[in-house]
Amino acid sequence: MSRIPLIAGNWKMFKTVDETVKYVKELRGLVKDIQGVEIVLAPPFTALHPAAEAARNSNVAVAAQDMFWEREGAFTGEISAHMIREAGAEFVIIGHSERRTLFGETNTTVNRKVLAAFAAGLVPIACIGETLDQRERGETFDVLDRQVQQGLDGVSAERIGQLVIAYEPVWAIGTGRTATSDQAQEAHAHIRSRLRQWFGPEAAEACHVIYGGSVKPDNIRDLIVQPDVDGALVGGASLDIRGFAEIVTKSRASAA
Numbered sequence: 001m002s003r004i005p006l007i008a009g010n011w012k013m014f015k016t017v018d019e020t021v022k023y024v025k026e027l028r029g030l031v032k033d034i035q036g037v038e039i040v041l042a043p044p045f046t047a048l049h050p051a052a053e054a055a056r057n058s059n060v061a062v063a064a065q066d067m068f069w070e071r072e073g074a075f076t077g078e079i080s081a082h083m084i085r086e087a088g089a090e091f092v093i094i095g096h097s098e099r100r101t102l103f104g105e106t107n108t109t110v111n112r113k114v115l116a117a118f119a120a121g122l123v124p125i126a127c128i129g130e131t132l133d134q135r136e137r138g139e140t141f142d143v144l145d146r147q148v149q150q151g152l153d154g155v156s157a158e159r160i161g162q163l164v165i166a167y168e169p170v171w172a173i174g175t176g177r178t179a180t181s182d183q184a185q186e187a188h189a190h191i192r193s194r195l196r197q198w199f200g201p202e203a204a205e206a207c208h209v210i211y212g213g214s215v216k217p218d219n220i221r222d223l224i225v226q227p228d229v230d231g232a233l234v235g236g237a238s239l240d241i242r243g244f245a246e247i248v249t250k251s252r253a254s255a256a
Helices: 017-031 045-054 081-087 097-103 107-119 132-136 140-151 157-162 181-199 201-206 220-224 241-255
Strands: 006-010 038-042 060-064 091-094 123-128 164-167 208-212 231-234
Touching: 006 091, 006 164, 006 208, 006 241, 017 038, 017 045, 017 060, 017 241, 038 091, 045 060, 045 081, 081 107, 091 107, 107 123, 107 140, 123 140, 132 140, 140 181, 157 181, 157 201, 164 181, 181 201, 181 208, 181 220, 220 231, 220 241, 231 241
Parallel strands: 006 038, 006 231, 038 060, 060 091, 091 123, 123 164, 164 208, 208 231
Antiparallel strands: none
16 A cells, blocks of 8 residues: 655744744745645644634644543643634644653653544644663563553554554654664564554554654655655644745655
8 A cells, every 4th residue: 555655843932923924835836736645733722723824724734732532621731622623624643751850741642632533623743752761671562562562552454444543752852863774663663563463554554654763854765665664743843934945845756
């Protein structure tokens, strides 16, 4: 099965509403003729709806950076999947390493959020990955197995085929260090083998497994040509519109 590359820009806590709208309007012009690649932007919650409006009738989709698993209730500061969907988002990032390390996200909460996202009609971008200590101890595959098995517990094979998994070696996020293309491919191939084992071959072939961790215009080509690397979750480099557009363009050209 041929999976269309997916490039998602995670802005984290950057960009105001005005900056977001200006960026999206300019980006949609830069990428309007690019086919064969899915383009997703994840602005802060405050800019979700303006971003979705600015991207309307374009080939740019919008994602939220997090969500809560309950539909509504006394959860001060939280935002539900249905609220995110109503704001115009189609995707939601779940379990990013910064959410895990800074805000106590666990495989259990990731699982609750993934199930709630699907129930609301959102496509989860579920993040997994090992720390440097875990890699140096030879635990990478064990960590990934636990994150996939526990984080996706109860998800149907059909849903797995719609899911996006972002493999993010924690030691490569915001550090300037990037997993080599061989390291990325090794991890992605392992993830897909587990999906095949636990959810079946069709689900494993349909599921997008994308790479995150200091992705830049100068390393995207080496990553995207790997057989099990289906795109990228781009952090800091997505804040620069020209750089992000270049990543999108190179992904399309490399995959063609």
